[in-house]
Amino acid sequence: MTSAASENTGNRADSLPKSWNPSDVEARMYQGWVDAGYFTADVTSDKPTYSIVLPPPNVTGSLHMGHALNHTLMDALTRRKRMQGYEVLWQPGMDHAGIATQTVVEKQLAVDGKTKEDFGRELFIDKVWDWKRASGGTIQGQMRRIGDGVDWSRDRFTMDDGLSRAVQTIFKRLYDDGLIYRAERLVNWSPELRTAISDIEVKFEDVEGELVSLRYGSLNDDEPHVVVATTRVETMLGDTAVAVHPDDERYRAIIGTTLEHPITGRQIPIIADDYVDPEFGTGAVKITPAHDPNDFEMGVRHNLPMPNIMDERARIVGTGTEFDGMDRFEARVKVRERLAEEGRVVAEKRPYLHSVGHSERSGEAIEPRLSLQWWVKVETLAKSAGDAVRNGDTVIHPTSLEPRWFGWVDNMHDWCISRQLWWGHRIPIWYGPDGETVCVGPDETAPEGWTQDPDVLDTWFSSALWPFSTLGWPERTPQLEKFYPTSVLFTGYDIIFFWVARMMMFGLYVANDDAFGAKDVPNVPFKDVFLHGLIRDQFGKKMSKSRGNGIDPLDWVELYGADALRFTLARGAQPGSDLSIGESHAAASRNFVTKLFNAVKFALMNGAQPAQLPDRAELTDADRWILDRLDEVRAEVDTAFEAYEFGKACEALYHFAWDEVCDWYLELAKVQLTRPDEAHTRTVLGVVLDSLLRLLHPVIPFVTESLWKALTSGESVVISSWPEASGIETDVAAAQRIEDMQRLITEVRRFRSDQGLKDKQKVAARLVGIDAAALTAHEDAIAALARLTPPEDDFAVTASLEVRLSAATVTVELDTSGTVDLEAERRRLEKDLAAAEKELAGTAAKLSNDAFLAKAPDQVVDKIKARKVLAEEEVARIGARLADMGAK
Known part of the structure; x- marks a missing residue:
């Protein structure tokens, strides 16, 4: 590198902090x-x-x-x-x-x-x-x-x-088209907030209550009566019928008759409805149309009275009983006590776990309540929403969730849009002194002296x-x-x-x-x-x-850092799938960001800079391989992004950046930078890192901005161009040679580890068959990355291994004399051998036990078989090593 280039490189590297904070x-x-x-x-x-x-x-x-x-x-x-x-x-x-x-x-x-x-x-x-x-x-x-x-x-x-x-414009259009109307219907009512709330603001929780069976009608077993069960005894004050299934023989004789309400004294009818499950409980259910969704529907079908027995705070009102003025929960106890005194409580089940809707905002149990509200008629609107997906005008990702979409829009109920609040868009309906009603548009004025509806619109409107x-x-x-x-x-x-x-x-x-x-x-x-x-x-x-x-x-x-948070989330994101994350995931993402930062800083310190690439013939196998892999990864990332598969895009970039660029190409580049054509390596390294940073920028924008500006001296990666395909055909032969080289280096590293050699400890070695494997040009890189030195005059083969590659087998002969404490290594191997033999004996014993095999699930047996095979391999491997060392 020239002194000018060195000075330029130093300036660019110096623009980065010592570490990424x-x-x-x-x-x-x-x-x-x-x-x-x-x-x-x-x-x-x-x-x-x-x-x-x-x-x-x-x-x-x-x-x-x-x-x-x-x-x-x-x-x-x-x-x-x-x-x-x-x-x-x-x-x-x-x-x-x-x-x-x-x-x-x-x-x-x-x-x-x-x-x-x-x-x-x-x-x-x-x-x-x-x-x-x-x-x-x-x-x-x-x-x-x-x-x-x-x-x-x-x-x-x-x-x-x-x-x-x-809001005012669309309300008036819907109103004028007959798609907004006012009606008294059942809503989710929050007594704490004193307003109707939407389904999404209701969270269901399992609570312990009591299931009380009540006797309606005569206390004389020979006279007409029915037994019903309820978890909400207080609502019986608003009962207007008892329902049974029309085919239930037990009640056929009393269908159409009436029974006296146990407390109010009203005569309530026995009605027949297919909704009732004759197999559940006694097969008879109490009907409180103003305080239960299913009862409301039955009340509509049978034209039943619908007295509302609770006010906006869920206090009992209008029943003419001693319970008026009580909170619903106090009334639940008092009503049950009175019925028990009269002998009408047939049975009680405590505790009784059941699901109860609660207000997400205020936490209290919601009350189904008959209330005068504004509604949107959704039938035609919902159909258009369903058809848009059916026609492909809107596409849902993942498509596996389409059935849920259709299940909702095809069966949607009219939407309650009014809320009894002060904060929000006030409903643009005005009432005249004689009951007149007018909807006022955004450029219209209500008649003088008229009163605006007090409610506001649902936030979702x-x-x-x-x-x-x-x-x-x-x-x-x-x-x-x-x-x-x-x-x-x-x-x-x-x-x-x-x-x-x-x-x-x-x-x-x-x-x-x-x-x-x-x-x-x-x-x-x-x-x-x-x-x-x-x-x-x-x-x-x-x-x-x-x-x-x-x-x-x-x-x-x-x-x-924000990048680590973002990478953690994006890496786990797939359409429609939940993702599990913990602090270890964020720490791993932080480590990835740090790895990237250190890699680019190292590259800058060694003169890497994106420029026009030389002719492919002038590049090494490693250069062509990493450029081709960049092309492949870019295509993977584009495909994943277009399909909203963020996890796949992040996985591809993570493994390319860490496993291929950092772990391999940077290490190979260190060797290539010592060669006469070093400038080409700096250019390739700069081009690869430039594209990699741009590919990573959408997910980890901060660190990529800092690194990209230092690498390219550009204004901002935010406004840089997205990497495009090179259009150059993949060099399959170069990729194969790099794969062979990686396999050879990996096997030597594994062998060194088995030998107990320290990572940085160099060992004299001879590579036999390197020419036949077409790896001669990579011999210096293999030696550098596997920590090998050329054999000298006193070279003696003390260990060797054979590595089968695509074109030939390379034998690596090593002289480990003086580098390994043979006695310590022998003791370590003997200990490992004993553990492997114990594992082999244990798995073999289980697999020869017929009683065990008859009871154990297939997957358990398969796991033990796999453990046995692994133990056999370990025994053979360690035994061979000890034999090579001349075991005692």
Whole structure:
């Protein structure tokens, strides 16, 4: 190397720190990307477009491991597409999270002994906005920590004026089309929050209760009566029937008759319904239509009264009994006690484990409750969402989840969209003094003196508009024209029903809107839907606060760096599959990042720099092999990315970088750098590392940015081009010679280890047959990597091994005299031999035991057979070594 080249190399290597410390560079590097505008989408660009919307996190939220996975995968795709020459928009934003946000602010007021009613609706909403400005959006700072390349200039909030206009617009259209209506139906009711909540906000937990069997009708066995069982005794105050199966002979005589309610004295009918399972319990069930989903459906079928016996706080009301005013759980005990006193409790089973829905936000058991709510009629909307996937306009990845999609959209119930909250998009319905109703659009004004509906819309209603409302709909905007439909939606498979289906329904409902302009593609909201799995701990258990096994992704960023977090998540990600991770995985990813950093720094110190490659004929076998492998790995990575198989892409890059570039080519390059044509090696090493860093950048952006800029002196790897195929035919012969060389070196290393030689200890050796194996040109590399020296005049063969290669067998003759403590080695081998013989005897004994073989599963027997074979090989190998040493 010339002195000028040496000085240049030193400067480039010196631009890197001594070691990679993520906390020193990541925050500053990220802000530099943002300031440079790398993530800002240009609506005037003539590049092909690629757009993704960020599933809007709750304004109250913080980054959990599921977010980190989702964000990492989206960021990897958008970074790659940007490098491929696309105009990329990754649309960020936050959800106003009606229930969660209102709850946070109400809890703050409660500290001072205040409630929202003390302030009134307008002042309370002002306080929520104050909280949002001061404390909301913690997750945005965390997104920056992990490197999310979103277009912050387009950050949106579901309560922005533009998005609110979109909500009001689509509500009115749906209302005018008869697809939004008001009706009294059963909902999931939260007594704590005093609102209806969605199915996704209900979490089912097994709880210990009591199954109580109650006697209705006469206490005289000779007179009409039935026995029913329930875990919710208090709801019997709202019973309006007892149901049996129409073919149940036990009750045929009393079907159509009535029995006196044990407490209220009302006459309630005995009805027949196919829903009842005659084999379960007594074959008779109590019907409380206002407080049970199945009972409600039966009540509709049989036109039963539906008295609501609980108020919004789940207190008993309107029954005319002594239980009015009691909390539902207190009433459960008191009603059972009264019935027991009257001899109507036939049996009690305690404890009785059963599944009960609980509010995700407030934790209490939800109450199925008949309530007057606003609904979306989903039949036609859901059909269009199903047809879009059937027609291939939208593709679900993996396709194995398509049946779940169809199972949901083809059987969807009407959607309850009203919430009894103050924070959120208020329902644009106004009521006149004489009961008139009008839906007010965004450019309309309600009649003077009319009153607006007090409810707000379900948060999922505004979220369902996210792919197009964030781009300016209902106005016709340049960004809507350029970036819609979006390219792909990323989300967990657990919310495919709740959010994805709603976006599809609303997107297709407005698909022909003039705002979208003329499109030559289907106006679905996204072309692909990628569904990733859930994050589990290293033992395969779902992460949760209650289990205490949750991991804060920011803790891993602090300990190991953002790149290590991202690589861990992406390496485990496959479409639709859960992934189990633990701290050992993050540590391994950190080690990979460190390995890469050290490798590139070493290469820079030795003059590596990407440049025009010389003619292939001027390159060594190792050069051609590593360039060909780079081509193959690039193709693997491209295929994997296009199929959303992030784990496969990361595995290919990991093993190429560690096993082939670092463990082999760098070591071979050290030898080649001592040869006259050293410049070619520096160029090849530079070209390979340049491409490798670009291939790795989407997943580990920080370390690759630092290394790539040092290696190439380029502006930023973020805006560099994605590696393309070389177009050069693979040199199969060179690859075979490198494979043979690797096998030979590996066998010598294994032999040295068996001999007890230290790693750096050099041994005199002669390679017999190297010419026939076509490895003459690699003899210096073999010697260097296997720690061998040429034989001298006093060379004496004390050990040898034969290695069968593709073209010939090479015999390696070694002179280990003076390098091995023969007596110590003999003792070690004898100890190993004794252990192997013990294992052989034990496995042989089991396999000759007929009683054992008759009872043991096949897989157990197979494992023991495999252990026996391995033990036999070890006995033979160690015995041969001892024989070579002249064992006593």
